[in-house]
Amino acid sequence: DVQLLESGGGLVQPGGSLRLSCAASGFTFSSYVMTWVRQAPGKGLEWVSSISGSGGATYYRDSVKGRFTISRDNSKNTLYLQMNSLRAEDTAVYYCATYCGADNCYSGFDSWGQGTRVTVSS
Amino acid sequence: DIVMTQSPLSLSVTPGEPASISCRSSQSLPHSSGYNYLDWYLQKPGQSPQLLIYLGSNRASGVPDRFSGSGSGTDFTLKISRVEAEDVGVYYCMQPLQTPFTFGPGTRVDIK
Numbered sequence: 418d419v420q421l422l423e424s425g426g427g428l429v430q431p432g433g434s435l436r437l438s439c440a441a442s443g444f445t446f447s448s449y450v451m452t453w454v455r456q457a458p459g460k461g462l463e464w465v466s467s468i469s470g471s472g473g474a475t476y477y478r479d480s481v482k483g484r485f486t487i488s489r490d491n492s493k494n495t496l497y498l499q500m501n502s503l504r505a506e507d508t509a510v511y512y513c514a515t516y517c518g519a520d521n522c523y524s525g526f527d528s529w530g531q532g533t534r535v536t537v538s539s
Numbered sequence: 540d541i542v543m544t545q546s547p548l549s550l551s552v553t554p555g556e557p558a559s560i561s562c563r564s565s566q567s568l569p570h571s572s573g574y575n576y577l578d579w580y581l582q583k584p585g586q587s588p589q590l591l592i593y594l595g596s597n598r599a600s601g602v603p604d605r606f607s608g609s610g611s612g613t614d615f616t617l618k619i620s621r622v623e624a625e626d627v628g629v630y631y632c633m634q635p636l637q638t639p640f641t642f643g644p645g646t647r648v649d650i651k
Contacts, residue, residue, distance in 0.1 A: 452640075454588075461629075461631065461642055461643075461644050461645045462580070462582070462588060462631055462633070462642045462645075463642065464633075464638075464639055464640040464641065464642070467638065467640075476638040476639075478638075478639045479639070512587055512588070514588075516635070520572075521572055523574075523576075523593070523594065523635065524593050524594070524597070524599070525578045525590040525592075525593030525594075525597075525599055525635075526578070526580070526588075526590055526633075526635075527590050527593075527599060527600075529587040529588055529589065530587065531587055532587055
């Protein structure tokens with residue numbers, strides 16, 4: 418079974434940093450695009466960033482560009498999100514999710530982790 | 540950015556009755572593959588989102604056949620043929636055609 422387990426969330430002051438991790442198992446990690454999606458308290462879902470299977474292509478929403486860095490270690494089956502210069506509006510539950518990005522392979526964000534909570538507050 | 544809208548934003552349904560949610564995108568969602576790049580997700584209370592429908596009309600593995608997706612271009616619909624108590628939660632449409640991937644605001648479904 419596919420498992421995605423996020424960790425690294427917590428309380429941080431504005432301007433601070435956190436690194437989130439997502440440990441994956443049950444599938445060929447390096448073959449899948451990995452994604453971070455967040456959900457602010459009481460709000461809807463918001464795509465944050467994605468990274469290709471090789472790690473060679475990364476994508477970010479404008480509001481996190483230059484502050485967040487997505488990366489992956491395929492030898493450890495782990496996805497990361499380095500979050501710097503955190504703002505109150507980054508407060509959310511962060512989910513990792515996976516999808517197939519190869520040609521004619523897309524079948525939705527078919528696996529999600531349980532989420533890790535990030536709170537940015539003084 | 541592609542803007543996704545949904546209607547209604549909330550829905551109260553009697554068990555056994557049908558339900559329908561509409562999703563509209565600000566840009567047409569057909570991909571060069573011929574598929575419409577539109578997914579539906581359900582977030583049950585206290586849980587992570589789960590995939591229901593991908594590429595407009597394909598049910599994800601394990602999703603009951605009472606769920607169906609249809610539509611093309613900019614207008615899409617999720618239908619539940621007979622709502623069950625376990626279907627409560629917030630339903631989101633999402634376009635994975637181009638980054639930033641964008642979700643609709645969500646439709647909250649509860650049981651009468």
